[in-house]
Amino acid sequence: MPLGEFELIARYFTRPARRAVLGVGDDCALLAPTPGMQLAISSDMLVEGRHFLKTVAPDALGHKALAVNLSDLAACGATPLGFTLALALPCVDEVFLAGFSRGLFALADAHDVELVGGDTTAGPLVICITVFGEVPPGQALRRDGARACDDLWVSHPVDGGLGDARLALEAFRGHVDLSDAEFTRARRAMERPQPRVALGLALRGIAHSAIDLSDGLLGDLGHILERSGVGARLDYAALPRSPMLAAQAAALQRQCLLQGGDDYELLFSAPPGARAAVLRAATTGGVAASRIGVVESIPGLRLLEPEGKVSTMSARGFDHFRDSGVTP
Amino acid sequence: MPLGEFELIARYFTRPARRAVLGVGDDCALLAPTPGMQLAISSDMLVEGRHFLKTVAPDALGHKALAVNLSDLAACGATPLGFTLALALPCVDEVFLAGFSRGLFALADAHDVELVGGDTTAGPLVICITVFGEVPPGQALRRDGARACDDLWVSHPVDGGLGDARLALEAFRGHVDLSDAEFTRARRAMERPQPRVALGLALRGIAHSAIDLSDGLLGDLGHILERSGVGARLDYAALPRSPMLAAQAAALQRQCLLQGGDDYELLFSAPPGARAAVLRAATTGGVAASRIGVVESIPGLRLLEPEGKVSTMSARGFDHFRDSGVTP
Numbered sequence: 001m002p003l004g005e006f007e008l009i010a011r012y013f014t015r016p017a018r019r020a021v022l023g024v025g026d027d028c029a030l031l032a033p034t035p036g037m038q039l040a041i042s043s044d045m046l047v048e049g050r051h052f053l054k055t056v057a058p059d060a061l062g063h064k065a066l067a068v069n070l071s072d073l074a075a076c077g078a079t080p081l082g083f084t085l086a087l088a089l090p091c092v093d094e095v096f097l098a099g100f101s102r103g104l105f106a107l108a109d110a111h112d113v114e115l116v117g118g119d120t121t122a123g124p125l126v127i128c129i130t131v132f133g134e135v136p137p138g139q140a141l142r143r144d145g146a147r148a149c150d151d152l153w154v155s156h157p158v159d160g161g162l163g164d165a166r167l168a169l170e171a172f173r174g175h176v177d178l179s180d181a182e183f184t185r186a187r188r189a190m191e192r193p194q195p196r197v198a199l200g201l202a203l204r205g206i207a208h209s210a211i212d213l214s215d216g217l218l219g220d221l222g223h224i225l226e227r228s229g230v231g232a233r234l235d236y237a238a239l240p241r242s243p244m245l246a247a248q249a250a251a252l253q254r255q256c257l258l259q260g261g262d263d264y265e266l267l268f269s270a271p272p273g274a275r276a277a278v279l280r281a282a283t284t285g286g287v288a289a290s291r292i293g294v295v296e297s298i299p300g301l302r303l304l305e306p307e308g309k310v311s312t313m314s315a316r317g318f319d320h321f322r323d324s325g326v327t328p
Numbered sequence: 329m330p331l332g333e334f335e336l337i338a339r340y341f342t343r344p345a346r347r348a349v350l351g352v353g354d355d356c357a358l359l360a361p362t363p364g365m366q367l368a369i370s371s372d373m374l375v376e377g378r379h380f381l382k383t384v385a386p387d388a389l390g391h392k393a394l395a396v397n398l399s400d401l402a403a404c405g406a407t408p409l410g411f412t413l414a415l416a417l418p419c420v421d422e423v424f425l426a427g428f429s430r431g432l433f434a435l436a437d438a439h440d441v442e443l444v445g446g447d448t449t450a451g452p453l454v455i456c457i458t459v460f461g462e463v464p465p466g467q468a469l470r471r472d473g474a475r476a477c478d479d480l481w482v483s484h485p486v487d488g489g490l491g492d493a494r495l496a497l498e499a500f501r502g503h504v505d506l507s508d509a510e511f512t513r514a515r516r517a518m519e520r521p522q523p524r525v526a527l528g529l530a531l532r533g534i535a536h537s538a539i540d541l542s543d544g545l546l547g548d549l550g551h552i553l554e555r556s557g558v559g560a561r562l563d564y565a566a567l568p569r570s571p572m573l574a575a576q577a578a579a580l581q582r583q584c585l586l587q588g589g590d591d592y593e594l595l596f597s598a599p600p601g602a603r604a605a606v607l608r609a610a611t612t613g614g615v616a617a618s619r620i621g622v623v624e625s626i627p628g629l630r631l632l633e634p635e636g637k638v639s640t641m642s643a644r645g646f647d648h649f650r651d652s653g654v655t656p
Contacts, residue, residue, distance in 0.1 A: 025542055026471050026555075027403035035363040040356040041444060043458060045414035047451035059453070075355035086373035086456045119456075123375035128414045128447075128456035130371060135358070143354050212355055227354075279445035320538060 005120055008092055012086065012101040020164065029116035031050070031082055037134035042072035048125040052191075053172060058099030060191040061127070065106045068214065069131040070111055070195035071264040073210040077141040077204040078133030080113035088123030111197055141203060141210035141268065146228035148207050148297035150269035152221070153278055154240065155196050155287045158233060161240035162217060162263050163256030164189035178254060182244050184309065186293060191266035199285025203268060206277045210268035216259040218313055219269055231300045234293035258303075258313075269295050333448055336420055340429040341413065341443060343443045357444035359410055365462035370400035376453040380519075380627035381500060386427025387434075388519040389455070392433045397459040398540065399592040403540035405469040406461030408441035408525060408636055410584035416451030427524040439525055469531060469538035469596065474556035476625035478536050478597035480549070481606055482568065483524050483615045489568030490545060490591050491584030495576065504580060510572045521592035527613025531596060534605045535589035544587040548595055549629065561638070562621035586631075586641075596624050 008276060033039055046052060046065050054259050054266050056064075066083065073080050085104070087098075108115060141266070156162060169185035170176045178186060196212070203210060217239075225232055239257045246253065265287075275291070282289035293304075301313045363369055374380060375391050384392075394411065401408050413432070417424075436443060441459070484490060496514035506514060524540070531538060537546050537556055541609045545567075553560055567585045574581070593615075598606050603619070610617035623629075629641045 012354060026398040027369040027538075028406060028468070030404075030463070030468055031367040031369065032465070033361055033367055037458075039359040039361055039367070041359065041410075041412060041460070042356040043412035043414045043446050043456070044453075045416055045447045045449055045454070045456060047416050047449055047454075050416075050449060050451050072355040076358075082369075082372035084369060084458055086371045086458075088373055088375050088378075088454060118371050119373045121373055121375055121378060123373075123378050123454065124452045126373070126375075126416060126451065126454050128371070128454075129372060130369075130412055130414075130458035132367075132369070133356070134368075139358070140356070140358055210355075260372075 001067055001236060008097065009120060012097045013118070015105070015115070017301035019132060027084070029084070030166045031116060031132065033081070033134055036137070038137050040073055040076045040078035040133040040140060041130065041136050042069055043128065043130040044069050044072070045126060045128040058096045058193055059103030061282040062100040062103030063192055064166065065127045065129055066104050066107050067193045067195050067264060069129045070107070070113065070197055071134040071193065071212040071214070073131055074195050074197045074200035075141060075210050075266055076133070076135060077139060077200045077210070078135040080111050080131060080133045082114045082116040083108070083129050085115055085118035086128040087118065087120050088126040089120065090122070090125060090156065111195070130172065139204045141200060141207050143209055143211050143224050144227035146209040146224050146230050146269040146295045147271070148230055148295055149272065150295040151272055151291050152232060152234065152274065152293040152295060153200055153268070153289050154213070154217070154267050154292050155265045155282060155285070155289050156240040158190070158288045160242040161245060162213070163245050163253070163260040164242055165193070166256040166260035167245055170252065170256070176248065190262055193262065195264060196285055196287060199266055199281060199287055202281035202284040203266070203278070206274050207268040207270045208249055210266055213263040213265045213267050216261045217267065218258050220299065224267070224269065225299070225301060229299070231296045231298045231302070232293055233296055233302045233304060235304045237306045238290060238292045240288070240290040335447060336425065341446070342441070343415060343433070355476045357410070357412070359444060359460065359554050361409070361462055364465070366465050366468065368401055368404045368406035368461040368468060369458065370397055371456065371458040372397050372400070373454060373456040384519055387431030388534060389410050390428040390431030390652040391435045391454045391520055393457055394432050395521045395523050395592060397457045398435070398439055398525055399521065399540040399542070401459055401461040402525045402528035403469060403538050403594055404461070404463060405467060405528045405538070406463040407529065408459060408461045410442045410458050411436070412446040413446035414456040414577070415446065415448050416454040417448065418450070418453060428537050439523070446637055447450050467532045469528060469535050471537055471539050471552050472505045472555035474537040474552050474558050474597040474623045475599070476558055476623055477600065478601065478623040479619050480560060480562065480595070480597050481617050482541070482545070482595050482620050483527055483593045483610060483613070483617050485569040486616045488517070488570040489573060490541070490593065491573050491581070491588040492570055493521070494584040494588035495573055498580065498584070504576065513572060518590055519593055521590065524594045524613055526613060527594055527615055530609035530612040531594070531606070534609055535598045536597040538594055539578060541591040541593045541595050542589065544589045545595065546586050546629065552595070552597065553627070553629060557627070559624045559626045559630070560621055561630045561632060563626055563632045565634045566618060566620045568616070569620040572592040575599035
């Protein structure tokens, strides 16, 4: 007899409650938020064939499903508390479940965030995680706080940049040939993004606005500009890129950097006087931060090309109903 | 050009934030819980063909997707605060979206609960809602508090009972013929369950344990018994049933009452001294409550049959991986 729904939950998703007053297994989980803190909440749904490929290793999928949610908390400067997991599965595949839960809990433990409840059902492979964090009143990083003359910054790995996840996708699609070592590295960027939680916390009180890069730099910057009622000029040459990406053809590089998606880095704005503070926050967060442009009062998005020309750009990111393919 | 992801959210799912400090449209929503209260959280995923039929009207689906989540808050005695909605849609169907959001917000408004954020993506039709409520420390109704000698109670409509939702399913399956009026009524029970939020609140400090009936009476009672380390005796004749269900064949009636699923009534236990208080709570909650059995110290689930014989029952409810068909 295959494993049933309740045995599945018991075997793979039940651990002793820690911070939660009541964890997995009742109608609701109970959490005791720190008095006076605001609750930050975000929810992301991942659908097979849309957000991830069938080829993804189960533990990488468990990691990524939680990572993209923690990335939203990071973009708000919130401290992660807990999360719920709703999972539709075509069948009970214990190899999948063991790997998925291992990847999920490894990242959860790294961020001291607790699975408090959820739902399992039969269906097409769909993962929906809702995360909860907390933030002192008035200190959340938001999309609507960018001001003219702010620097625009983006986080990235100390030895890397934006666009590697998109490069992996193009390699999966057969649009680019990478060496085995490059493919491994690019695939890691796509499948194991690291949510910038520590950076988000360190940017409280420093950044005027922030968003996490999930739909591509131009589109996500567009959200900040629209919400804040401002424009921006990006410096293409300043966009951080890995040596691997820098070795690709110019058009591919540009696509990966500007419309990449799936980066899960933080894009944020801060006043010019805060440059040293931003760099200290990046060090605290274990990442690098590059200054990639400035916020301007004139609406619109302008790109300073490497050769000195300024192009007007559309700030449209990936749209799940207008664009197709595997994406953020 | 079809409606894009962001226009879709703006048109159908964005309303001015009320209780939320920051609502739909940032990386996270921000809520300010009442200081000192515990946070109750629950998440439910609904998959087309599994939890609902293609024939369901969009507004009924919007209602039900939220109702099953509010029902979990009700079972905890929590006051609803807000919810997130993650929605995978095969395509942008504005007729569907208009109906779905209308049904969703009508129920949300009735319970003063706010949509604070979520996610939309292309994919098979899947709805995942996570609800948040609050409850004073130590006052949440839980599954693990039933004690020997407690009465077992179930809520139900003043003019109805358990099992009508299952009767509708059997009619959809062609297993039973109902008159048009009966089918309309049964279908309403299946598609528009009313979460017993007011009853749950009124039962704080009265009930020892509670659960909402989603997987069928026997299975859900089994959860209470297992968690509480007790047994129970149910009185079949005392199970509330509508005149429509009471007119059906004995075997069908039994199936609908004991294994029905999708009732979204509250099953709870309370000490015999609290009978008057329970009935007052039911009145407060706008429902009836029937005493259907007793909690016993001997583990196991026994059923007092109408003819006086006692049957030992299996307390197994619907299992999404062992059972098939549309169900809770």
